Amino acid sequence: MERRTKVPGFQRWVVKIGSALLTNDGKGLDLAAIGEWVDQMARLRGHGIELLLVSSGSVAAGMTRLGWVDRPGSMHELQAAAAVGQMGLVQTYESHFKRHDTLTAQVLLTHDDLSDRRRYLNARSTLTTLLRLGVVPVINENDTVVTDEIRFGDNDTLGALVANLVEADLLVILTDQKGLFTANPSTDPDAVLISESAANNPELPAMAAGGMGRLGRGGMSTKVKAAVLAARSGAHTLIVGGREPDVLPRLLAGEPLGTLLWPEQGRWVARKQWLAGHLQTRGVLHLDAGAVRVLRESGKSLLSVGVTRVEGRFVRGEMVRCVDEQGNDVARGLVNYGADEAARIAGRPSREIESILGYVDEPELVNRDNLVLV
Numbered sequence: 001m002e003r004r005t006k007v008p009g010f011q012r013w014v015v016k017i018g019s020a021l022l023t024n025d026g027k028g029l030d031l032a033a034i035g036e037w038v039d040q041m042a043r044l045r046g047h048g049i050e051l052l053l054v055s056s057g058s059v060a061a062g063m064t065r066l067g068w069v070d071r072p073g074s075m076h077e078l079q080a081a082a083a084v085g086q087m088g089l090v091q092t093y094e095s096h097f098k099r100h101d102t103l104t105a106q107v108l109l110t111h112d113d114l115s116d117r118r119r120y121l122n123a124r125s126t127l128t129t130l131l132r133l134g135v136v137p138v139i140n141e142n143d144t145v146v147t148d149e150i151r152f153g154d155n156d157t158l159g160a161l162v163a164n165l166v167e168a169d170l171l172v173i174l175t176d177q178k179g180l181f182t183a184n185p186s187t188d189p190d191a192v193l194i195s196e197s198a199a200n201n202p203e204l205p206a207m208a209a210g211g212m213g214r215l216g217r218g219g220m221s222t223k224v225k226a227a228v229l230a231a232r233s234g235a236h237t238l239i240v241g242g243r244e245p246d247v248l249p250r251l252l253a254g255e256p257l258g259t260l261l262w263p264e265q266g267r268w269v270a271r272k273q274w275l276a277g278h279l280q281t282r283g284v285l286h287l288d289a290g291a292v293r294v295l296r297e298s299g300k301s302l303l304s305v306g307v308t309r310v311e312g313r314f315v316r317g318e319m320v321r322c323v324d325e326q327g328n329d330v331a332r333g334l335v336n337y338g339a340d341e342a343a344r345i346a347g348r349p350s351r352e353i354e355s356i357l358g359y360v361d362e363p364e365l366v367n368r369d370n371l372v373l374v
């Protein structure tokens with residue numbers, strides 16, 4: 001309970017509103033509910049809270065505008081619906097925030113924007129500038145340009161990455177359940193609400209694995225993963241029922257609503273957070289036991305001598321997984337050599353790289369600054 005007393009002191013909040021809530025059970029945008037959340041957010045801002053909003057709902061809103069009843073199967077129709085619906089979404093937020101003399105800004109992000117270091121830093125500067133100007137950023141995935149394999153898909157992950165990006169104190173995930181339960185409450189009558197836990201509590205993923213609502217994308221699973229991601233920049237996560245009256249001001253007042261997931265370790269340095277936020281990897285480096293120990297215990301760079309096998313197609317600078325002899329993930333990092341070169345120097349000491357390849361880019365296969373343990 002002591003953790004709850006911290007919430008009123010949090011200054012920078014990311015509020016994520018999911019499809020399940022926003023779309024009135026699939027019947028277009030729930031305009032009245034959106035108006036109420038905006039009123040609540042305006043009250044938070046009145047208390048000096050800096051606020052960023054991550055809002056889903058573009059596909060559902062687009063379907064209504066286009067007169068479509070069933071969710072289309074084709075990617076291009078979904079993307080077209082998202083493009084139409086995003087207009088309605090931002091229009092709705094803008095008109096409601098205008099009642100409170102508050103400006104909003106549309107920010108559409110993709111995974112690529114956040115995995116490219118320069119674009120990541122640009123996005124960060126723009127968002128912090130908007131906050132300084134007193135504008136509320138309304139953020140969604142740029143659904144029109146992403147394909148299945150490179151999309152976040154659910155906005156929980158996007159919310160966590162935004163929390164990392166702006167080093168928010170709190171990520172509030174508003175959803176259609178009162179919080180995280182010990183099992184899916186829609187199917188298990190014995191499920192009990194969890195009030196607080198460490199975000200990385202190893203028991204949480206199994207509890208959250210019980211499927212998702214009809215409209216949402218990730219269910220509780222992506223919310224728990226989002227809390228782990230958010231914790232890397234020191235953010236707390238609150239998963240809470242968005243239909244609870246006055247939910248946001250009550251959270252600010254320290255009321256114990258929903259589930260609070262707290263960060264257990266200290267804040268990671270910004271570059272490591274950015275590395276950890278990469279969702280796609282291009283290949284796998286299999287490590288011997290000695291290399292695993294060195295990475296885990298001494299935080300050193302990965303040398304080619306500790307690699308037993310290389311899998312996948314990647315070029316210098318791309319993200320690879322590092323796994324132990326049993327195939328368990330140990331780390332991930334940006335590799336200094338392409339797949340062919342890496343395979344040729346695997347198992348060999350760094351001093352031999354030049355004679356094997358005819359050149360040396362770096363003495364390490366993955367430098368410690370470009371490596372995160374998982």
Ligand SMILES: Nc1ncnc2c1ncn2[C@@H]1O[C@H](COP(=O)(O)OP(=O)(O)O)[C@@H](O)[C@H]1O
Nearest residue numbers: 018019020175181183184213216217218219220
């Ligand atoms: N342990 C759990 N606690 C609460 N809800 C759960 C749990 N496991 C699965 N769920 C499901 O997750 C749903 C919420 O996720 P989702 O439908 O993706 O909503 P959103 O659009 O808000 O992200 C709930 O309606 C519920 O069916």
Ligand SMILES: N[C@@H](CCC(=O)OP(=O)(O)O)C(=O)O
Nearest residue numbers: 018019056057058059155217
């Ligand atoms: N970007 C998509 C939303 C993705 C989605 O449904 O996310 P979520 O609400 O987290 O399950 C949209 O605006 O329709």
